[in-house]
Amino acid sequence: MKFVHLAAIALWSGGLIVLPFLFWQRRKLEAGLDLDRLHRVARFVYVEMTSPAAFVAIASGTALIFLQTTFVEWFSLKMLLVGAMAMLHVVAGLILPSLFSPKGQFGRFSYVALTSAYIVLITAIIWVVLAKPHIDSNKFAAHLFEPGGLGRWLHQSFGEIRIPTP
Numbered sequence: 001m002k003f004v005h006l007a008a009i010a011l012w013s014g015g016l017i018v019l020p021f022l023f024w025q026r027r028k029l030e031a032g033l034d035l036d037r038l039h040r041v042a043r044f045v046y047v048e049m050t051s052p053a054a055f056v057a058i059a060s061g062t063a064l065i066f067l068q069t070t071f072v073e074w075f076s077l078k079m080l081l082v083g084a085m086a087m088l089h090v091v092a093g094l095i096l097p098s099l100f101s102p103k104g105q106f107g108r109f110s111y112v113a114l115t116s117a118y119i120v121l122i123t124a125i126i127w128v129v130l131a132k133p134h135i136d137s138n139k140f141a142a143h144l145f146e147p148g149g150l151g152r153w154l155h156q157s158f159g160e161i162r163i164p165t166p
Contacts, residue, residue: 008057015050023106073135
């Protein structure tokens with residue numbers, strides 16, 4: 001299970017890093033055969049490789065949580081970073097259809113920003129997993145991990161929240 005998880009993460013991460021480079025190639029191309037070819041390659045990388053790898057990575061990671069009972073603070077930080085990576089994955093998916101419209105463009109700033117964001121997140125996830133830093137949740141959220149703690153925190157932060165019933 002861990003091998004499947006690591007292989008899927010490698011494919012997901014590699015796909016995310018290459019996508020901004022593929023998007024950036026759009027700037028040189030006019031409508032025609034080369035643009036269609038680039039569109040097919042970018043869609044293949046996103047739809048056929050990166051997205052299924054993300055699904056397998058998250059599914060196998062979820063299974064590993066329960067197989068290895070990993071319930072420590074550093075793991076919560078890792079999950080926060082993985083959530084951010086998943087959101088940036090969606091960003092690439094939102095860029096893809098508009099990029100290949102007749103007026104589509106992906107500038108240098110977008111290329112550098114998205115590539116940097118992916119590399120920083122992937123590096124941070126690897127660091128957290130390998131270093132397993134000690135994070136004392138009692139220093140910033142003493143009662144959050146007690147039963148009912150999240151509900152008390154929400155009540156203190158946002159007041160009474162009632163969900164209307166039909």
